[in-house]
Amino acid sequence: MMVSAYPALLIRVGIPAILVLLLGGCGTTIDEGVVTPGALTERPATIRNEQLIGKWGVASYRDEKDRKRVEAQARAQCRLPYIIAKGPSDGVMMHLADDAKLYELRIKGGSDGKTYLGPEAPPGEWQDREILSVTDREMIMRFVDPEVHGRYGTFIYVRCPG
Amino acid sequence: MPIGFRAFALAGTLFAATLPAFSGTLDEVRKRGNLVCGVSMGLLGFSEQKPDGSWTGFDVDFCRALAAVIFDDPKKVTFQPLSALDRFDALKAGKIDILSRNSTWTLEREAGLGLLFAGVNFYDGQGFMIRRDNKAVSALELNRTRVCVQAGTTNAQGASEFFSTNSITAELKTFPDGPSTLRGFETGECDVMTADNSGLFAERLRLARASEAVILPDIVSKEPLGPVVRNDDVRWYTLVRWVNFALINAEELGVTSSNVTEAKRSTKPDVRRFVGVDGADLGPKLGVTADWAARAVAAVGNYGEIYDRNVGSKSRLGIPRGLNQLWTEGGILYAPPIR
Amino acid sequence: MTPRRALFCRSRLGGLAVTTRRGTGVVLAGLVVLAFSGAANSRQQAIPISMEIGDEPGRVATAEQIVEDGPFARQFVFFRSSEPPGTIVIHTSERFLYVVQGNNRALRYGIGVGREGFQWSGLVRVSRKAEWPDWTPPPEMIARQPYLPRFMAGGPGNPMGARALYLGSTVYRIHGTNQPETIGHAVSSGCFRLANGDVIDLFERIAVGAKVIIRHGASI
Structure with a gap:
């Protein structure tokens, strides 16, 4: 009867947590395919690749109250910058969530008026980021997938000097 | 003890009957080629027989340690399951070499039955189980509760003494056996169930929702359990006693089943003596080899490993170390030094 | 070229069931490293928290998670x-x-501890307490998981969990985790991790200045 391995742990999770999990990305799973929330069509993007290319200090936050301080932290992270380079075709080289490989991602304007960044697929696809704002010195993005967004929060990129 | 009777019971000891004092259990075990170890007839965590016939458990491991010391082979043990009624007679009659079956060390059993307890390897005692929604953290907070207890056990008496000593008003409800006592607790007929602590942890596993029951840290009675031998063979008694001490000392020294070989290269004098690199004459004084203690640990691990694996944090029972923790770590386990 | 959706979902649920392929991987890869992060190590307050937990850094765990049953559940014991x-x-x-x-x-409380073995033992005091502490992944982790933000503000989903108790002037701390299934195992290399609900319970009971005694088993 006795087991040599550690006994399994029973973990009590509050009902809100279960709801969060159910409401997460899994609820809309489509096998191998693409989730197209709102079935957006693509429009010309107002943001150009050149605005993304370069070295960035990156930090993330979940609560608006942390934004100022996280912005300062992002700037301090330029000693370990995130580098965005031009891709071989018409995109930029960046990572997707939870994947250490670089992919060429494309800026896509959505029919909802938002700008997305992601692999070749209609805008707003589940692996996309939504670009919330871009200036000369800072850009803000978040993942479209609510589950991924929940884990990573909103990203602030602060352009590193030089 | 009637020597002739035992010799009669065990043909192999006939020659011993002619000696003025029997003193050859170790020789007899060696000659026979295995140790005969009395255990309980199946007690979760302490002695359990698997479908393939093999035995596991805390009490089982003690005999395996002893076999490892004698034969350098923990498998050279024959386990003899014994009921509470038969256990001491079987030992006295020489049907077993050692009784490793949760038996409480009392004066009556030593002076009355002619047995010797070779030490304590599990401090049990009466404890209390409550439902999680009862916020009590101490048995002193059990005022105005209904307490389920099995009739005819020392626990009924123990509970009423504890409550009266501590001015606690509690209603004792007795049940004829273990299952009905547990059912009384589970159905809410009682707020509290009392039994020996190790038993409470085993009973809790039988509840539909074990996590809804909490066992309080209080131990209100003394039930020291340990291996028992006959009182006519001091040499054997001494060996068994020191095997118990060795397992406890191993934990205190940090000698484990995984580092016992490496321990032979230790620079610490206590560790070197433990594994027999230094003080190589100590083992032979017990009638065994210099590396006797290392053999035991290599076979079953140190006390902490045995405890955790069978009844502690790596087992289903999950009994906290409590009193059975080393004296340096919050418990009362204290073994004399090997030197 | 894109990761498969189905795998992603399973791995998330692994946080509850601990039986999935990737969920297991997360447990094993759940190395926690605390390190000074260069620029900001001059003052205790300024030491960023660095931690490495494997493939799913920001997995959301809620404050309600506790180890509910078994030996690692919170319980009163003889001591x-x-x-x-x-x-x-x-x-x-x-x-x-x-x-x-x-x-x-x-x-x-059941805890998770350093895989490599936390070498230091002795007495320290709780020097600071923080709710939902920030997280700065160490450079080695960024090298392996370049998609991570270099700094993550505290909050649900932050791998530092719900609370942290800082130990003296060391880089070590007692903190929460969003991987409660790792409690009872050695998967970090220095920090002491409790399930979020348990670390919140602990946090409420312990005052700044409390003694913290760290012990290991004896070594040969």
């Missing part, structure tokens, strides 16, 4: 100690953290 009530005693080899209550008892 002889001459230390004053409120003292924390951490047994790394046992994977338990005790809060001394006096009267031969302690409140015991």
Whole structure:
């Protein structure tokens, strides 16, 4: 009867947590395919690749109250910058969530008026980021997938000097 | 003890009957080629027989340690399951070499039955189980509760003494056996169930929702359990006693089943003596080899490993170390030094 | 070219069931490294928290998670100690953290501890307490997981969990985790991790200045 391995742990999770999990990305799973929330069509993007290319200090936050301080932290992270380079075709080289490989991602304007960044697929696809704002010195993005967004929060990129 | 009777019971000891004092259990075990170890007839965590016939458990491991010391082979043990009624007679009659079956060390059993307890390897005692929604953290907070207890056990008496000593008003409800006592607790007929602590942890596993029951840290009675031998063979008694001490000392020294070989290269004098690199004459004084203690640990691990694996944090029972923790770590386990 | 959706979902649910392929991987890869992060190590307050937990850094765990059953569930136990009530005693080899209550008892929590073995033992004091602490992944982790933000503000989903108790002037701390299934195992290399609900419970009981005694089993 006795087991040599550690006994399994029973973990009590509050009902809100279960709801969060159910409401997460899994609820809309489509096998191998693409989730197209709102079935957006693509429009010309107002943001150009050149605005993304370069070295960035990156930090993330979940609560608006942390934004100022996280912005300062992002700037301090330029000693370990995130580098965005031009891709071989018409995109930029960046990572997707939870994947250490670089992919060429494309800026896509959505029919909802938002700008997305992601692999070749209609805008707003589940692996996309939504670009919330871009200036000369800072850009803000978040993942479209609510589950991924929940884990990573909103990203602030602060352009590193030089 | 009637020597002739035992010799009669065990043909192999006939020659011993002619000696003025029997003193050859170790020789007899060696000659026979295995140790005969009395255990309980199946007690979760302490002695359990698997479908393939093999035995596991805390009490089982003690005999395996002893076999490892004698034969350098923990498998050279024959386990003899014994009921509470038969256990001491079987030992006295020489049907077993050692009784490793949760038996409480009392004066009556030593002076009355002619047995010797070779030490304590599990401090049990009466404890209390409550439902999680009862916020009590101490048995002193059990005022105005209904307490389920099995009739005819020392626990009924123990509970009423504890409550009266501590001015606690509690209603004792007795049940004829273990299952009905547990059912009384589970159905809410009682707020509290009392039994020996190790038993409470085993009973809790039988509840539909074990996590809804909490066992309080209080131990209100003394039930020291340990291996028992006959009182006519001091040499054997001494060996068994020191095997118990060795397992406890191993934990205190940090000698484990995984580092016992490496321990032979230790620079610490206590560790070197433990594994027999230094003080190589100590083992032979017990009638065994210099590396006797290392053999035991290599076979079953140190006390902490045995405890955790069978009844502690790596087992289903999950009994906290409590009193059975080393004296340096919050418990009362204290073994004399090997030197 | 894109990761498969189905795998992603399973791995998330692994946080609850611990039986999935990737969920298991997360457990094994759940190395926690605390390190000074260069620029900001001059003051205690300024030491960023660095931690490495594997493939799913920001997995959302809620504050409600506790170890509910089994040996690593929070429980009162017999514990002889001459230390004053409120003292924390951490047994790394046992994977338990005790809060001394006096009267031969302690409140015991299951913890996760360093895989490599936390080498330091002795007495420190709780120097600071923080709710939802920030997280700065160490450079080695960024190298392996370049998609991570270099700094993550505290909050649900932050791998530092719900609360942190900072230990003296060391880089070590007692903190929460969003991987409660790792409690009872050695998967970090220095920090002491409790399930979020348990670390919140601990946080409420412990005052800044409390003694923290860290012990290991004896070594040969």
